[in-house]
Amino acid sequence: MSAAVWPPISHEQLIKEEEESLAAELEWLLNLLQENLASLKSGLQECVALLAPEEPGSTLAVSSLRSESVKGFVTRIGTRIVKGDINLRVQTLPPPRSLPSYPIHLQNPILLPQLSVLLNLLNQALDIIDISAWTGDPHNGSFIAGQLKLLADTIEEARQTLKGGEDVVGGKWWEDGTSDDTLVFTIPLPPSEILPQLTPLPIQTFSPSLPSTLSFHLSIADAALLLHIRTLAPPSQPETSLTGLSIRTRLGLASRPPVHDELDQVFQYRGEEVTVKEKVRVESQDPSLMAVMAKLSALGHAVGGWRVRVGVVMGEDVEEEGE
Numbered sequence: 267m268s269a270a271v272w273p274p275i276s277h278e279q280l281i282k283e284e285e286e287s288l289a290a291e292l293e294w295l296l297n298l299l300q301e302n303l304a305s306l307k308s309g310l311q312e313c314v315a316l317l318a319p320e321e322p323g324s325t326l327a328v329s330s331l332r333s334e335s336v337k338g339f340v341t342r343i344g345t346r347i348v349k350g351d352i353n354l355r356v357q358t359l360p361p362p363r364s365l366p367s368y369p370i371h372l373q374n375p376i377l378l379p380q381l382s383v384l385l386n387l388l389n390q391a392l393d394i395i396d397i398s399a400w401t402g403d404p405h406n407g408s409f410i411a412g413q414l415k416l417l418a419d420t421i422e423e424a425r426q427t428l429k430g431g432e433d434v435v436g437g438k439w440w441e442d443g444t445s446d447d448t449l450v451f452t453i454p455l456p457p458s459e460i461l462p463q464l465t466p467l468p469i470q471t472f473s474p475s476l477p478s479t480l481s482f483h484l485s486i487a488d489a490a491l492l493l494h495i496r497t498l499a500p501p502s503q504p505e506t507s508l509t510g511l512s513i514r515t516r517l518g519l520a521s522r523p524p525v526h527d528e529l530d531q532v533f534q535y536r537g538e539e540v541t542v543k544e545k546v547r548v549e550s551q552d553p554s555l556m557a558v559m560a561k562l563s564a565l566g567h568a569v570g571g572w573r574v575r576v577g578v579v580m581g582e583d584v585e586e587e588g589e
Contacts, residue, residue, distance in 0.1 A: 291579050292407050292576075292579045292580065293405060295575060295576060295579055296404060296405055296407065296410055296576075297405075299410065299572055299576070300399060300404050302568075302572070303395050303398060303399050305568075306395060306417075306565060306568060306569065307392060307395045307396075309561055309564070309565045309568075310388055310391050310392050310395070310565065311392070312561060313388050313424075313558045313561050313562065314385065314388050314389070314392075316554045316555075316557055316558050317344060317345065317381060317384065317385050317388075317554075317558065318344060319343050319344030319345070319346070320343070320344070321343065322341075322343075323341050323342055323343035323344075323348065324341065324342045324343075324552055324553070324554055325339055325340075325341045325349075326339060326340055326341070326342065326491055326550040326551075326552055327339055327550060328340050328350075328352055328491070328493055328548055328550050329548065330546060330548050334355050334367075335354070335355055335356055335546045336352060336353075336354060336355075336493070336495065336546055336548050337352070337353045337355075337367075338350065338351050338352030338353055338370070339351060339352075340352075340372070340484075340491070340550075342378070342491070342552065344381070345377060345378050345381035345382045345385060346375040346376060346377055346378065347372065347375060347376040347378065347484060348372075348375045349372060350370070350371070350372035350376075351369070351370070351371055351372070352369075352370040353366075353367040353368070353369055353370070354367055354368040354369075354370055354495060354546075355367040355368070356368075356495075356497060356544050356546060357544060358497040358499075358543045358544040359477070359479070359480060359497050359544075370472060370476070370482065371472060371473050371474075372471065372472060373470065373471065373472055373473035374468070374470055374471050376467065376471060376484055378484060378485070378486060380427055380428070380430055380485065380486040381486065383427050384424055384427045384428055384558075387420055387421075387423055387424035387427060388424055390420050391417055391420045391421055391424065394413055394416055394417045394420060395417065397413065398410060398413040398414075398417075407576065407579075407580050408580075410576060411573070411576050411577065411580065411582070414569060414572055414573045414576060415573065417569050418566065418569045418570055418573060421562055421565055421566045421569060422566055424562055425559065425562040425563060425566060428486060428489050428555060428558060428559050428562065429487070429488055429489070429559070430485060430486040430487040430488070430492075463481070463483040463485070463494045463496075464481050464483070464496070464498075464533050464534070464535045464540075465483070466481070466535065466536055467482060478498075478536070479497055479498050479499065480495070480496070480497060480498070481494070481495065481496040481497075481498055481535065482494075482495055483495075483496075486555065487549070488559075489551075489552065489555040489556045489558065489559040490549050490550060490551050490552055490555065490556075491549070491550045491551075491552050491555075492547070492548075492549050492550075493546075493547070493548040493549075493550070494545065494546070494547055495545070495546045495548075496528075496542045496543075496544065496545050496546075497542070497543045497544045498535060498540040498541070498542060498543065499540065499541055499543050500538070500539065500540060500541070501532050501539055501540070501541050502541065525544070525545075526542065526544070526545040527545075528541075528542040528545060529541075529542065
C-alpha cells in the first residue's frame, strides 16, 4: 500500500513537508515529556524517602533457616545498621563459659556503603531531571535525548547497586575516617589476595569486641540484607610422614568433606594470611529496599520508553534496555 499527495507536489516540497511534520511531532513529544518528568521525579523522590534516616527504621530478623547457627535481629535506619543483637552457635567458635551461644552486640553503627552510593545516584538522577526541565533547552531534541540516556544509565546503575552481589560489585568499600559518608572504592584485587567480605570492621563496633578469628560482614544483595560470618585460622601445614601417608590416612580416617566454597582458599585479613574454617550466610528481606528495587525497575522502563519514542521521531535507532 502506498500513499500519494494530491494535488501532486515536487520532491523537494515533499521532503520539506516531511521535515516540518517531524519537527512538529518532536515538539509535541518533548512538551509531553516535560509533563511526564514530574511523574519520574516523584518516583525517584519516593525512593529517596524509603532510604531516609527516620525512626524507627526497619527491624530485620537475622536468623539461619535450617539451623541454630545464627539467631538475632538488626535495625536499619537510612544507610546504617544502628542496632543489633545476634547469637552465634558454630562448631569452630566455642561460646563463653555458661552461655549456650556466642553473643554479638552492636555498639556503634555500621555504614552500608551500597546504600550510600544508591542514595547518591538517586540524587544525581533528580538533578538530571531538573536540568532537563529548567536549566537546559527542553525543546532541543538532541539535548533531551542525551539527558534521557544519562538518566537511564544512572537509574540502571542505582538498580545494579541495590542488586549488589556477593563481593560488593567486585571491589572493596570502606570508610576513610574523614566523614561518616565519605567512601573510597579501590581497584578490584584478585580473590587470592583479598576478599571484600573479609574487610575488618573497627574494633569498637561491637561490645565486647569480636575475637580476631571471627569475621562479620553486612552487605546488600537483591535488595536484601546479607550477613556473612566466618571463623578464621592460619593456613594449616600439610601433614607429612616418612611413608608418604598422612596421619589421618594411616589411621584409616576419611577426609572431611568440604563444608563451604572457600575451604581451600587463602585470604588476607588484618595483614595476615588466613583460611576460612566455617562460613555462615544469612539473608534477610528488607521490605523498603524491595520497594525501591521495584520502583527503580519501573522508572527504568519508563525512561527507556521515552528514549525510544524520541529516537524514532529523530530518526535514531534506540533500543529499550531490559533488566
